[in-house]
Amino acid sequence: MEAVVKKFPEKTDGAPVARPSRAEAEAAVETLLRWIGEDPAREGLKETPKRVVKAYEELFAGYDEKPADVLGRTFEEVAGYNDVVLVRDIKFHTHCEHHMVPVIGRAHVAYLPDGRVLGLSKIARLVDLYARRLQTQEAMTAQVADALDRTLKPRGVAVILDAEHLCMSMRGIRSQGSSTFTATYRGSFADDAAQQDRILRLVGCGG
């Protein structure tokens, strides 16, 4: 199969990244199976490289999507509503870019509309798009905020992520149950401590 040339506009400097073929990806999984001490030829593992590559297509589908595809249309018919819109508890699963191990968490996304609003589901879709890429929690927090800022141009944006990194609980330090909190505030939220406190209280992270 031909190598497909893909671009990852938000992850790199825009240089094209050549993808290996599916067969090469499956061979890499087979190598890892042998590396952990398995026999890739045994019955239960025969189809595993194929399944893993197929699962990766789904888990990392975010490289083939752009925020503009997801955010789509905006609405202005909101009867003059101009206070904060906050979508809480958006559950997400991503993978840390250091170990490619799952990170499981919740996102809370708030914005202060400037006339236009988004369909609420689009915010969860945006979180899902960035979750389907290799991530650090800090980068994912900033990416969600930047995309919302660019697309909607609201007066303010706040993005809060609270997540457990399985690379910390299943291996390495094996710290069970710790979670990591990240938050970024843009626009009018950036220097408004009262709004930041209000959002944190609303998402259950406030004092």
Ligand SMILES: Nc1nc2c(ncn2[C@@H]2O[C@H](COP(=O)(O)OP(=O)(O)OP(=O)(O)O)[C@@H](O)[C@H]2O)c(=O)[nH]1
């Ligand atoms: N800042 C940040 N660090 C992360 C994230 N996910 C994983 N890490 C950390 O990335 C670091 C990688 O550290 P390294 O010393 O290069 O790798 P390592 O030897 O596997 O580290 P240990 O996990 O301590 O065994 C670890 O401290 C991880 O906990 C994240 O989203 N943000």
Ligand SMILES: [Zn+2]
């Ligand atoms: Zn990790």
